[in-house]
Amino acid sequence: MTQESMPLSHIGWDSFNRLPVTEKAPYLAGSDGRVFHVLLAQQFNRAALDSLGGLATRIRRTAKTEEGMTFLRGLMANKRAMLYFTQPSSRTFLSFSSACQILGVNVGEVRDTATSSEFKGESQEDSLRTFSSYFDMIVMRTQVGGLAEHTAWVLSNTERPIPIINAGSGKDQHPTQALLDIYTLQRSFEARGGIDGKTIVFVGDLARGRTVRSLAWLLTNYTGVRMIFVAPEPLQIGRDILNLLDAAGVTYELASDFETTIPEADAIYMTRIQDEWDTTEGESRKIDTSRYHFRPEYLDRLGPHAVILHPFPRRQEIPTAIDHDPRAVYWRQMRNGMWIRAALMALIFKKERLIDGYYASVR
Numbered sequence: 001m002t003q004e005s006m007p008l009s010h011i012g013w014d015s016f017n018r019l020p021v022t023e024k025a026p027y028l029a030g031s032d033g034r035v036f037h038v039l040l041a042q043q044f045n046r047a048a049l050d051s052l053g054g055l056a057t058r059i060r061r062t063a064k065t066e067e068g069m070t071f072l073r074g075l076m077a078n079k080r081a082m083l084y085f086t087q088p089s090s091r092t093f094l095s096f097s098s099a100c101q102i103l104g105v106n107v108g109e110v111r112d113t114a115t116s117s118e119f120k121g122e123s124q125e126d127s128l129r130t131f132s133s134y135f136d137m138i139v140m141r142t143q144v145g146g147l148a149e150h151t152a153w154v155l156s157n158t159e160r161p162i163p164i165i166n167a168g169s170g171k172d173q174h175p176t177q178a179l180l181d182i183y184t185l186q187r188s189f190e191a192r193g194g195i196d197g198k199t200i201v202f203v204g205d206l207a208r209g210r211t212v213r214s215l216a217w218l219l220t221n222y223t224g225v226r227m228i229f230v231a232p233e234p235l236q237i238g239r240d241i242l243n244l245l246d247a248a249g250v251t252y253e254l255a256s257d258f259e260t261t262i263p264e265a266d267a268i269y270m271t272r273i274q275d276e277w278d279t280t281e282g283e284s285r286k287i288d289t290s291r292y293h294f295r296p297e298y299l300d301r302l303g304p305h306a307v308i309l310h311p312f313p314r315r316q317e318i319p320t321a322i323d324h325d326p327r328a329v330y331w332r333q334m335r336n337g338m339w340i341r342a343a344l345m346a347l348i349f350k351k352e353r354l355i356d357g358y359y360a361s362v363r
């Protein structure tokens, strides 16, 4: 394979790394300007979100028939994906591997560096470069913030630049979760004018929840969205995100009383306490988080068309008694992840025309 001209190979790592997050997107596209690496929520504008959601829906409907499924499975049968998940994951891992199955992509995996040569002292860089020899894309989740970006930069400067998809990096970003959250909101508000003008209430550990950080940014693509961030003071959303929202001219509020925000919400995005990031033993336990649980009696205060989302896993913040309520959409949200990730991979590998053609032919 000849060296493809990748924008990311035209910039040194330090210069790229130092760029503000809002200026990185152009470097992550392919030489043809299309989506290539998927690392940051800042890569997606309104048009991209609309077309990705549309493609996910066409894949979802196509997959309903056996013939449609056979068509989809033939689309990327010549592709191989490495799922490099060295941080715990059930949903994201399974939804990526299911999305790969839907498109016929063959999957290899590393889930524990103790079973890879990294254990023998191989650098992460060499390990990832090794994977790139056998695979056509790498989906990676690590607890090291920025590692997906660095890997993308390293591989873009080799003779085999392959797309890197960030499936959760440290505390900073989880762009594909945010994409499935947007898809869920698009579907939830389909009959109510879409996401524009809606009030989204984020609740829980907003300081360390990477899904919130990515989703808050994606919501800046919509007109008139209001965000309310509800958290105990030490877990309130970071200043860096608020600065981005300020620059985007978005209306937001910070609150500490959850209950009073409920009637205002079109969507409530619950999150768990991310205590794996505690820097001192039992740090999170010292914070009273019980006021940030969705109590069954809150359902009476919630609007009839409002929805409750959660990236999962959950703990006590949503009791299972809520699950039967039609406004609790988190199980559907999870399944949406499979469709949006299939759509994303189809887009990266330029399969959308084939999908659209098939879809039109069977309607």
Ligand code: NCD
Binding pocket: 091, 092, 168, 174, 177, 210, 211, 272, 274, 311, 312, 313
């Ligand atoms: C989230 C994550 O890993 O950031 N999980 C997920 O991907 N659905 C949220 C969490 O772990 O709380």
